[in-house]
Amino acid sequence: MANKIQCAAHGESHETFVYTHLLGETVGLGFNRSEPTAENPFPDAWCDDCELISAAHGGWNEQSENLAKISMLCSGSYERARIRNTRTSVNDEDFFVRGLIQLPIIGTAKSFCWGVRGSLSRDNFDSRIALRTPSVSDCQPCFPG
Numbered sequence: 001m002a003n004k005i006q007c008a009a010h011g012e013s014h015e016t017f018v019y020t021h022l023l024g025e026t027v028g029l030g031f032n033r034s035e036p037t038a039e040n041p042f043p044d045a046w047c048d049d050c051e052l053i054s055a056a057h058g059g060w061n062e063q064s065e066n067l068a069k070i071s072m073l074c075s076g077s078y079e080r081a082r083i084r085n086t087r088t089s090v091n092d093e094d095f096f097v098r099g100l101i102q103l104p105i106i107g108t109a110k111s112f113c114w115g116v117r118g119s120l121s122r123d124n125f126d127s128r129i130a131l132r133t134p135s136v137s138d139c140q141p142c143f144p145g
Protein backbone atom coordinates (compact mmCIF):
# COMPACT_ATOMS: atom_id res chain seq x y z
CA MET A 1 0.00 0.00 0.00
CA ALA A 2 1.29 3.45 -0.82
CA ASN A 3 2.49 5.56 2.10
CA LYS A 4 0.31 8.46 3.19
CA ILE A 5 1.82 11.92 2.99
CA GLN A 6 0.54 15.35 3.89
CA CYS A 7 0.48 17.63 0.87
CA ALA A 8 0.17 21.38 1.36
CA ALA A 9 -2.05 21.65 -1.71
CA HIS A 10 -4.07 18.42 -1.59
CA GLY A 11 -4.17 17.41 2.09
CA GLU A 12 -3.68 13.76 2.95
CA SER A 13 -2.44 12.01 -0.16
CA HIS A 14 -0.64 8.90 -1.21
CA GLU A 15 3.04 8.91 -1.96
CA THR A 16 3.65 8.25 -5.66
CA PHE A 17 6.70 8.20 -7.90
CA VAL A 18 6.90 9.50 -11.44
CA TYR A 19 9.79 10.17 -13.78
CA THR A 20 10.75 13.81 -13.73
CA HIS A 21 9.59 14.59 -17.29
CA LEU A 22 6.01 14.32 -16.09
CA LEU A 23 6.43 16.93 -13.35
CA GLY A 24 5.15 20.48 -13.66
CA GLU A 25 2.74 21.59 -16.36
CA THR A 26 3.64 18.97 -18.94
CA VAL A 27 0.96 17.93 -21.41
CA GLY A 28 0.65 14.99 -23.75
CA LEU A 29 4.00 13.30 -23.01
CA GLY A 30 2.31 9.97 -22.48
CA PHE A 31 1.66 8.31 -19.17
CA ASN A 32 3.02 4.78 -18.93
CA ARG A 33 2.59 2.61 -15.87
CA SER A 34 1.60 -0.84 -14.74
CA GLU A 35 -2.09 -1.41 -14.22
CA PRO A 36 -3.22 0.14 -10.93
CA THR A 37 -4.37 -2.38 -8.34
CA ALA A 38 -6.06 -2.11 -4.95
CA GLU A 39 -2.67 -2.69 -3.38
CA ASN A 40 -0.98 -0.08 -5.51
CA PRO A 41 -3.48 2.40 -6.92
CA PHE A 42 -0.73 4.77 -8.07
CA PRO A 43 1.98 2.74 -9.81
CA ASP A 44 5.19 4.50 -10.86
CA ALA A 45 4.64 6.39 -14.10
CA TRP A 46 6.88 7.57 -16.91
CA CYS A 47 6.60 9.41 -20.22
CA ASP A 48 6.81 7.96 -23.73
CA ASP A 49 10.49 8.94 -24.07
CA CYS A 50 11.30 7.05 -20.89
CA GLU A 51 9.31 4.11 -22.21
CA LEU A 52 11.77 3.99 -25.13
CA ILE A 53 14.72 4.19 -22.73
CA SER A 54 13.23 1.41 -20.65
CA ALA A 55 12.54 -0.76 -23.70
CA ALA A 56 16.08 -0.20 -25.02
CA HIS A 57 17.50 -1.48 -21.75
CA GLY A 58 15.11 -4.38 -21.31
CA GLY A 59 13.03 -2.70 -18.62
CA TRP A 60 13.80 -0.58 -15.59
CA ASN A 61 17.20 -1.47 -14.22
CA GLU A 62 20.29 0.34 -13.02
CA GLN A 63 21.25 1.51 -16.52
CA SER A 64 17.89 2.82 -17.64
CA GLU A 65 17.17 4.38 -14.26
CA ASN A 66 20.39 6.34 -14.54
CA LEU A 67 19.01 7.95 -17.69
CA ALA A 68 15.66 8.91 -16.23
CA LYS A 69 15.28 10.52 -12.84
CA ILE A 70 12.38 9.60 -10.63
CA SER A 71 10.70 11.98 -8.22
CA MET A 72 8.15 11.72 -5.43
CA LEU A 73 4.75 13.26 -6.00
CA CYS A 74 1.54 13.34 -3.99
CA SER A 75 -1.36 11.37 -5.49
CA GLY A 76 -3.20 14.63 -6.22
CA SER A 77 -0.40 15.85 -8.47
CA TYR A 78 0.01 12.34 -9.86
CA GLU A 79 -3.62 12.29 -10.98
CA ARG A 80 -3.18 15.73 -12.49
CA ALA A 81 -0.06 14.64 -14.35
CA ARG A 82 -1.92 11.57 -15.58
CA ILE A 83 -4.85 13.63 -16.87
CA ARG A 84 -2.58 16.16 -18.53
CA ASN A 85 -0.35 13.63 -20.21
CA THR A 86 -2.76 10.91 -21.29
CA ARG A 87 -5.11 13.28 -23.04
CA THR A 88 -4.73 15.89 -25.69
CA SER A 89 -5.85 18.94 -23.81
CA VAL A 90 -5.91 22.48 -25.06
CA ASN A 91 -6.46 23.88 -21.62
CA ASP A 92 -8.14 22.67 -18.48
CA GLU A 93 -11.63 23.11 -19.90
CA ASP A 94 -11.50 21.86 -23.46
CA PHE A 95 -10.44 18.50 -24.70
CA PHE A 96 -10.32 17.41 -28.25
CA VAL A 97 -11.66 14.08 -29.25
CA ARG A 98 -11.33 12.27 -32.49
CA GLY A 99 -14.46 10.94 -34.08
CA LEU A 100 -15.52 9.41 -37.31
CA ILE A 101 -18.43 10.64 -39.41
CA GLN A 102 -19.88 7.99 -41.66
CA LEU A 103 -22.34 8.31 -44.50
CA PRO A 104 -23.61 5.30 -46.39
CA ILE A 105 -23.32 5.66 -50.14
CA ILE A 106 -26.70 4.85 -51.64
CA GLY A 107 -26.67 1.78 -53.83
CA THR A 108 -23.37 0.45 -52.51
CA ALA A 109 -22.37 -1.44 -49.41
CA LYS A 110 -19.73 1.15 -48.68
CA SER A 111 -19.87 4.13 -46.44
CA PHE A 112 -17.97 7.35 -46.73
CA CYS A 113 -15.97 8.08 -43.61
CA TRP A 114 -13.89 10.94 -42.47
CA GLY A 115 -12.29 11.83 -39.20
CA VAL A 116 -13.31 14.85 -37.23
CA ARG A 117 -11.97 16.53 -34.16
CA GLY A 118 -14.46 17.99 -31.78
CA SER A 119 -14.15 19.98 -28.63
CA LEU A 120 -15.88 18.73 -25.51
CA SER A 121 -16.21 20.22 -22.10
CA ARG A 122 -14.21 18.48 -19.42
CA ASP A 123 -17.34 16.87 -17.97
CA ASN A 124 -18.39 15.45 -21.29
CA PHE A 125 -14.90 14.24 -21.92
CA ASP A 126 -14.76 12.52 -18.58
CA SER A 127 -18.11 10.80 -19.09
CA ARG A 128 -17.00 9.68 -22.53
CA ILE A 129 -13.87 8.19 -21.03
CA ALA A 130 -15.92 6.59 -18.26
CA LEU A 131 -18.15 4.86 -20.77
CA ARG A 132 -15.08 3.41 -22.47
CA THR A 133 -17.00 3.36 -25.72
CA PRO A 134 -15.07 1.25 -28.16
CA SER A 135 -13.92 3.44 -31.00
CA VAL A 136 -15.72 2.93 -34.25
CA SER A 137 -13.14 1.65 -36.64
CA ASP A 138 -14.98 -0.89 -38.73
CA CYS A 139 -16.92 1.74 -40.69
CA GLN A 140 -20.38 0.25 -40.41
CA PRO A 141 -22.97 2.56 -41.96
CA CYS A 142 -24.72 4.69 -39.38
CA PHE A 143 -28.07 4.41 -41.16
CA PRO A 144 -28.78 0.85 -42.25
CA GLY A 145 -30.69 0.46 -45.51
Ligand SMILES: [Zn+2]
Pocket: 007, 008, 009, 010, 011, 013, 074, 075, 076, 077
Ligand atom coordinates in the same frame (compact mmCIF):
# COMPACT_ATOMS: atom_id res chain seq x y z
ZN1 LIG B 1 -0.38 17.52 -3.64
Ligand SMILES: [Zn+2]
Pocket: 019, 020, 021, 022, 046, 047, 048, 049, 050, 051, 068
Ligand atom coordinates in the same frame (compact mmCIF):
# COMPACT_ATOMS: atom_id res chain seq x y z
ZN1 LIG C 1 10.35 10.70 -19.26
